[in-house]
Structures are given as C-alpha cells and as structure tokens.
Amino acid sequence: MTSQSSDGVVRRSIGDTVATQATSSPNVDDNAASTAPAVGAKTELKEAYTQGKRNFEIVSLSSFLLLKAVVLCYLGYHWRMANPIWVLTYMLGGILAADFLSGVVHWLCDSYGSVNMPVFGKAFIRSFREHHVDPTAITRHDVIECNADSCMTMVPVLGFMCYNFALYDDDIIQPRYHLFVLLSWLAFFVAFTNQFHKWSHTYGEVPKWVEVLQDYHVILPKKHHKVHHVAPHATYFCITTGWLNHPLEYIGFWTAIEAGIQLTTGYRAREDDLSWASKPK
Ligand SMILES: [Zn+2]
Ligand SMILES: [Zn+2]
Structure with a gap:
C-alpha cells in the first residue's frame, strides 16, 4: 500500500513495517541514516575491494564485449525479414526477464549471505552491503567496477549462443532464432x-537522453528506485527497468518467499545487512 500526504512524503506499508520516504533522492536512507552512522562501515566495505577482484572484473567485461560482438554478427548473418511483431515480443520478453533476474539477484544478495563468506562474500555480497550504507558510492565507481559483475553473469549465456551459431547450419539455427x-x-x-x-x-x-529514458520509465527512474532505499530495504529489488516492482509488491512476492525460507530453514532475511547499517563510525 502506498499513500502520499500533503507534505509530499510517501508512506509505504511493507508487511508490518511502515517505511517513510522522501520523494526526491534514493541517496539518503531516511530511516537508517538518522539512527545509524555508517562512516566506519563505508570505509571497511570500500577497502574490501581488492586488486584480484578488479582483475577478474576486467576479464569479465572484456569477455562479455567480445562475445556480444560475435553474437550480434551471427544474429545479423542469420536474420530473415519476418513479422516485426515477434521481434518486439521477444525483445520485450528479454527486457522483462532481465528486470526479474535483477530483482532475484538483488534480493538474494541483500537478504542472505555475508561479507565474511569465503570468496563470494568479498567478491559479490560486499558491493550490496556497501550500497545500502553508502548509496552514492556507486556514482564514484568507474565503468569496470560498475558493470563487470553484471556482464560476467551473461558470459555463459553468450557463450551458449556462440556455441550454437558456430556448430549448426542455418536450417537448425532458424527455429531457435527467436530464442536467441x-x-x-x-x-x-x-x-x-x-x-x-x-x-x-x-x-x-x-x-539528457538518460533523463528522458528515466522520465518515461524505459530505464530505472530515480524516484521509483528511492522506494528500495528505505530501511529495511525489503522491496522494489528490480533495478533494470523496475517495471516488475509494482506487480511483485502487489502479490507480496518477496515477502512470501522470505516467509517460506524462514519457515523451512530458520534463516531470517537481511540480518547481515541490518548489522552493517547499525555499525558505528
Ligand atoms: Zn538493495
Ligand atoms: Zn540503489
């Protein structure tokens, strides 16, 4: 449920928690900031970004760009003029799937695991914890630090497509072209x-063109993403376009999964995230 008062403040019910959020910037965690100074946590998380991780990111980003270029060449080679409606349909499907996946990965890394986990903790969980205690840190990340992890997840997908394109003739590729x-x-x-x-x-x-895309909600708008940056960061996990946030919130998607996990495993969502938010300077 979302309601807006006359002072321009949106009050949003998340389960039994009422989160209050200013309508402007996602860079201030209104609830957490007032009670949880996080300068110490900021520094600790920033320093956990290692040269080894940086090297891995460079390999990931380079692999993605190379494979993506190869895939585009193959898609062009196998292109057949057909009803443009199906092209738009599959394009929309790809964008929706990306938005959903962004939500799943974001929710998973926000809600479970810890920075102290072997390898995975510092390599991936760290950046999610850093983003909640220091939302503006991401604006200081260069193109490699910002994009490499996301690119890495798509390397197997692009590799799978390259494998198919390289191995099979056009008559076998055509029935799979929509999927590609x-x-x-x-x-x-x-x-x-x-x-x-x-x-x-x-x-x-x-x-300016980015602002236009945000204004028309083609990509994640600022005000929309602000909803996630209200403690306890329990909703609006989709961060590609954000198109699925309203429907998933409406059906209580994340709340239901978290309740199921807690019931079957005993794990409570976001315990590690909350421990970083409460760390002193
Ligand atoms: Zn988050
Ligand atoms: Zn954010």
Missing part, C-alpha cells in the same frame, strides 16, 4: 543493469 533474440536482449539489459542503477543515483551529471 530474446537471450541477446536479456544479455544486453542484464549487463547494463548496474549502469541504469548508477544513473538512478546520479544527479546533474547524466546525459
């Missing part, structure tokens, strides 16, 4: 999810 169009759009939007996310936190320094 969908996967290609999925890979593109997943890869640039964190760029869209970064732009939703960036004020005054984004190109």
Whole structure:
C-alpha cells in the first residue's frame, strides 16, 4: 500500500513495517541514516575491494564485449525479414526477464549471505552491503567496477549462443532464432543493469537522453528506485527497468518467499545487512 500526504512524503506499508520516504533522492536512507552512522562501515566495505577482484572484473567485461560482438554478427548473418511483431515480443520478453533476474539477484544478495563468506562474500555480497550504507558510492565507481559483475553473469549465456551459431547450419539455427533474440536482449539489459542503477543515483551529471529514458520509465527512474532505499530495504529489488516492482509488491512476492525460507530453514532475511547499517563510525 502506498499513500502520499500533503507534505509530499510517501508512506509505504511493507508487511508490518511502515517505511517513510522522501520523494526526491534514493541517496539518503531516511530511516537508517538518522539512527545509524555508517562512516566506519563505508570505509571497511570500500577497502574490501581488492586488486584480484578488479582483475577478474576486467576479464569479465572484456569477455562479455567480445562475445556480444560475435553474437550480434551471427544474429545479423542469420536474420530473415519476418513479422516485426515477434521481434518486439521477444525483445520485450528479454527486457522483462532481465528486470526479474535483477530483482532475484538483488534480493538474494541483500537478504542472505555475508561479507565474511569465503570468496563470494568479498567478491559479490560486499558491493550490496556497501550500497545500502553508502548509496552514492556507486556514482564514484568507474565503468569496470560498475558493470563487470553484471556482464560476467551473461558470459555463459553468450557463450551458449556462440556455441550454437558456430556448430549448426542455418536450417537448425532458424527455429531457435527467436530464442536467441530474446537471450541477446536479456544479455544486453542484464549487463547494463548496474549502469541504469548508477544513473538512478546520479544527479546533474547524466546525459539528457538518460533523463528522458528515466522520465518515461524505459530505464530505472530515480524516484521509483528511492522506494528500495528505505530501511529495511525489503522491496522494489528490480533495478533494470523496475517495471516488475509494482506487480511483485502487489502479490507480496518477496515477502512470501522470505516467509517460506524462514519457515523451512530458520534463516531470517537481511540480518547481515541490518548489522552493517547499525555499525558505528
Ligand atoms: Zn538493495
Ligand atoms: Zn540503489
């Protein structure tokens, strides 16, 4: 449920928690900031970004760009003029799948695991914890740090497509072409999810065309993403376009899964995230 009062403040019910949020910027965690100074946590999380992780990111981003270029060449080679409606349909499917995946990965890394987990903790969970205690840190990340992890997740998908294109003739590729169009759009939007996310936190320094895309909700708008940045960060996890946030919130998707996990495993969502939010300077 969402309601807006006369002072321009949106009050949003998340389960039994009422989160209050200003309508402007996602860079201030209104609830958490007042009670949880996080300078110490900011520094600790920033320093956990290692050179090894940086090297891995460079390999991931380079692999993605190379494979994506190869896939585009193959898609062009196998292109047959057909009803443009199906192209748009599969493109839309790819974008929706990317938005949903962004929500699943974001929810998973926000809600479970910890920075102290072997390998995975510092390599991936760290950036999610950092983003909640220091939402503007992402605006200082360069193109590699911002996009490499997302690109890495799509390397197997692009590799699978390259494998098919290289191995099979056109008569076998054609029945699969629709799927490859969908996967290609999925890979593109997943890869640039964190760029869209970064732009939703960036004020005054984004190109005009980006602002237009945000205003028309083609990519994640600032005000829309602000809903996630209200403690306890329990909803609006989709950060590619954000199109699925309203419907998933409406059906209580995340709340239901978290309740099921707690019932079957005993794990409570976001315990580690909350521990970072409460750390002193
Ligand atoms: Zn988050
Ligand atoms: Zn954010």
